[in-house]
Structure formats: structure tokens, C-alpha cells
Amino acid sequence: MKINGSPANPEHLRADTRLLDYLRDELGLRGTKEACGRGECGACTVLIDGRPVLSCITLAVRVDGAVETIEGVTPESAELRRQFAAHGAFQCGFCTPGQIVRGVALLREGLPADDTALRIAISGNVCRCTGYSGIVAALRAAEKNIGKPVAGDGS
Numbered sequence: 001m002k003i004n005g006s007p008a009n010p011e012h013l014r015a016d017t018r019l020l021d022y023l024r025d026e027l028g029l030r031g032t033k034e035a036c037g038r039g040e041c042g043a044c045t046v047l048i049d050g051r052p053v054l055s056c057i058t059l060a061v062r063v064d065g066a067v068e069t070i071e072g073v074t075p076e077s078a079e080l081r082r083q084f085a086a087h088g089a090f091q092c093g094f095c096t097p098g099q100i101v102r103g104v105a106l107l108r109e110g111l112p113a114d115d116t117a118l119r120i121a122i123s124g125n126v127c128r129c130t131g132y133s134g135i136v137a138a139l140r141a142a143e144k145n146i147g148k149p150v151a152g153d154g155s
């Protein structure tokens, strides 16, 4: 297993240790959140080999691949964070790491052209605060801007 590009060895863990707990409690990667804890809300979303996975229902010892958490999903996440802020795509922010990680996966494969399909694609990530219009707008804006230089970054 690799986590954010670094080798990780969870073999000392109990067999029932969740990936979420390994990330947060042992590795200190607390950006990945727990809300429902039963695979229903998407707050705990990470990527394994580029695919979104719910870390609250994934056993750490069963993972064999490259894990990316909110701390490691770059460079797309930087642009997406900017666009979430610009479009008011969060309020409390608790769901946001999962939304960003899911969004990065979608941006890498190419967003669905149709907004209804995009809403379905993000429907596994529940937000109790906002509507989803801001999130969709942020994803669309990020798609346009990724790869372009950011004003003020010297590039």
C-alpha cells in the first residue's frame, strides 16, 4: 500500500481496523472525515488507484493499492478548493474534503457533460448545509481552469 505516494504497512493492525481509523488515528491524516460511519454519506471518501472508496467501510489490511487522501490529491484539489470558495460550495465544511476528493476523481476522468449526470455522479457525497448548485458550479469552473496559471503564483 502507498498513501499519498509514501509506502505504508498496515500489517500490524487488527484485522477489523478501518482504513478511516488507520488514516486519522495512526497516520494523522485527519482531513478525511467520519459522519455516518456506515457507507452512506461520502464524508470519508478517499481514492484507491484513482477510484473513490468509502474508507469507513474499508478494512485497512485489505487495501493493496495507491491511496490518496484530501492531503494528497493534487494538483486538481488546489483549483477545486479555490472554486468551492468562489462559488460558496460549503458552509460548515465537514463534507468538503470528501466532496473535493470525489471531484478530483471526476475531473481526472472528465466531468459528465450534462449537469444532471454530474449531480448523479456526486450524489454519494451528502451535504447537509448547502444545495448542490454551488458544488456543480465549482466543478465546472475547476474543469475550465485546471492547467491554467493562477494569478499571483508567479507561473
Ligand code: FES
Pocket: 033, 034, 035, 036, 037, 038, 039, 040, 041, 042, 043, 044, 045, 054, 055, 056, 057
Ligand atoms: S462516514 Fe463513510 S460514508 Fe459516511
Ligand code: FES
Pocket: 089, 090, 091, 092, 093, 094, 095, 096, 126, 127, 128, 129, 130
Ligand atoms: S458544508 Fe456542511 S455538510 Fe456540507
